[in-house]
Structure formats: structure tokens, C-alpha cells
Amino acid sequence: MSVIKVVVGYTDYRGEMEPLSVALSVDPGTEVVSATNRGAQAVFDDAVSLGADVVLLSPLLPGYRPELVQDLLLHEERPIPTIALVPAAGDWARTVHEHGAKGHLITPLDDTQIRRAIQLIREVVQAAADERASGGYVPLPTTRRRVQAMDTSWRSRTIAVFSPKGGDGKTLLAVNLGAALGILAMRPTIVVDCDVKADVHTVLGLNERRNLFSLAEPMLAPLLRDAGRRDAHLNVSLQRLQEFTTPYGSRSKSKLDVLDGLPRLPMAGLEVFTRQPKRVDELMGNVIDTASRHYDFTILDTGPDLNQPWHWAALRKADLVLVLVTPTEHSIRSLRNVMEPLTKELGRERFELVINRWDEGYGVRQADVVEVLGLKKFGTIPEGGIACGRSINTHRPLVLESPPDDVGEAIIALAGNFYPPLLEISGRRGKRSAGGKLFGRLTRLFVE
Helix, strand or coil, rough: CCCEEEEEEEEHHHHHHHHHHHHHHHHEEEEEEEEEECCCCCHHHHHHHCCCCCEEECCCCCCCHHHHHHHHHHHCCCCCEEEEEEEECCHHHHHHHHHHEEEEEEECCCCCHHHHHHHHHHHHHHHHHHHHHHHHCCCCHHHHHHHCCCCCCCCCEEEEECCCCCCCCCCHHHHHHHHHHHHHCCCCCCECCCCCCCCHHHHHCCCCCCCHHHHHHHHHHHHHHHHCCCCCCCCHHHHHHHCCCCECCCCCCCCCCEECCEEEEHHHHHHHHHHHHHHHHHHHHHHHHHHHHHHCEEEECCCCCCCCCHHCCCCHCCCCEEEEECCCCCHHHHHHHHHHHHHHCCCCHHHEEEEEEHHHHHHHCHHHHHHHCCCCEEEEEECCCCHHHHHHHHHHHHHHHCCCCHHHHHHHHHHHCCCCHHHHHHHCCCCCCCCCCCCCCCHHHHHH
């Protein structure tokens, strides 16, 4: 049997997804192509668009309904069986089997359940294939009750946004994630512009006077003058951090702070930085550590150049790196070339893929982008066109529009992975992806 593609719809990252993801990544026979808590409909859409072989789905996700389980199993291209992630309390195991689930796991997942998951995945995929081949499958009767329960568990996160080339939308995504979490959700959030070519202040219309350069240069300059001071500590207190951050909006309506980067590109080439790359990395790491301790969410806008210690520290310190790619050969090749050394150094589990500016008119499929890059898909942002340019020119994040357009909706959905109540706060209920004819396989472009 070839590698089994798995889509997971979870409600508790620590109890369901994190240990399971590690186990499945180690197993050579399975690959997690998507993991989301955006809602049951998003799980269905990912399973279909990414060519999944099996779905692990919590019935507690918003929008769960028995019809989704049946529709996946009866998918015309291939059967996609469901393994339910059910809480120990209640009669969920019996209920999901009535809905058509082919197996279940008890959450939170312990070592025994995780070992069982790997075996169960193989069994249900094979059983569903045999069932389809025999022509003997008869759909089970389903109930029509809708489960609206929503698990609001979440944890503080440090999230970097990265792409190895300019213009893929890193800053726009970082700013809008920060606005969704810090303004819509009203959670203490900071956007740190780690790029040596800072743009966050431009996108948000902020004064560039308070920035990372003003914070870092006075701390690093004495070390350059006295190279023997190897025992010096580059500690960054909360007071010092906030001295150089700028609040976005009024405190009554926003909990978003911004630390701008180096507002002029030549600043990164100053001797105080170029002669002390390890010190720059240490200082940048301490800035991020302090932010992560005092904010619920720390969003790091990184630059493309991995030789810059400012950028490297952001990738090293992030809990999760959202890797942006657009559906163009140039963007995909650039990312593929850099991911092998990057994941070898930092580990593959730290990186997840966001397909930006998606439109099927580009002639590639999402499933092929995921296959070529070998990264788990975190989400998709549609082509924004004029709306994105207008957002930058008016300094108003897309997620704050009322109602938000498709791009704003998509970014709110991404942010909802980190803070699930945001989906209710914003009124987002999840939309089925638009159908339509798909085009040629991207993998043909990458045959060496």
C-alpha cells in the first residue's frame, strides 16, 4: 500500500493533534496533509481537495453533521473513511458509528490510543477500499441532529510567517493574523517585524520611530567596542520591549502592539550587526522570549534571507512557522530548494504550509503543491487582487472589514486555529470551497 494521506479535524491541540502528529510523521506509511480545528466543513474540503485516504474527525467540531461522514465514504473518486476522535464521557462512540464512522479513538490520546491509531488507519483504509471494490456497500441510516458544541481550549503561541522570496504576502498575513487575534479576539498580541527590510509599519500606517533598530543598537554597540565582554547578557525586559513598541488603535478596542523592524535596509549592514551575528541572534531571541512570556500571541514577520541572524532567530524561536507559497512555479521552486536544509536544521514538524493567492485558474491543484513540497497544509488564502492593495494603502487590515471579504474570511479561519472562539466572535461558520474544473498536475513541472 502507498503512503496513506491523513486529514485531522481536532478540538484540543495538545490532547489530540500534537502527539498524534509526531507519531504519524515518524511512521513511513502515513502522512498528515492537513490538520485543522476550523470546523467540520473545512475538514471535508481539505480531505477532498488534498486527496486524503482517511479522516480523523472530532464530532465536537463546529458544523459537524452525519452527512459529512457519509459523503466522504461515498466520495465518487475514492472512499474516504472516517475515524472519530471522541471524548471518553458520554455515548459518542456508539453515535459516531451510527453516523458511518469506521472506527474511533478515545481522547485525550494516550500512548496506547496513538499506537492503535496507526494500525486502525491502515485497517479502515483497506476495509473501505475492499468494500468499494466489492460493490456491496450499503449506506447506514443517519440521524439529523446537529452538534453545535465547541471546545474553546487554546494556548499561547509564537508564530513565524516565512517565505524564501519577497512578494509572497508574508507581511500582509502577519499583520492580519495579529489584527484578528489582537483586535477581533481582544487577546494580548504583538507583531514583531523581524525583517531587515521592515514593512509592518507601512502596512499599518504607524510611525517608524519606535523600532527594533532603536532597541538593539545601544545594546550591541558597547560589545563591538569591547570585544572581550563575552560574559555580557543581552537581557530584554518587558519595560524595554514596550518602550519600543507601538499600540495599534485605542486600548479599549485593541490589544495589538507592534514592534517595527529595521526601517532602512542599509541598517542591517552596519558594523555593529555584521561583526556580531551571534550576538544579534541572541538579542533577537531574547526579544522574542520576552514577548512570548507576556503576550498570548507573538506573530513574527520574517525576511527571506536565512543568512540574516534577525530572520534565523525568528524561525528558531517560533512554535510554528507558517510557510507561504503562491501557486506559481517560481514560488514553489524557491520554497522547495530551501526547505530541505531548513527542516534538517530545525525539524519538519515546526513548518506548515499556507497556499496564498489561490485560484484554480493558475492551473495547478492544491494537492500537487502539498505533494511537491512535502509539507502539511495549514490553510489556503484566495487571490485577493484589488482588496489587498486597498488594505495596504488605507492601512486597514482585511480582517477588520465588515463584513470581511474572502481573503479576510480565510485569514480569520487561520487565526481560529490558534484561538477557536474567534470563529464564533467573527460570525464565521465556514464555507464550502468553490468547485470547478481542476487543471494539469503540478508534479510534472518538477520531474528532474
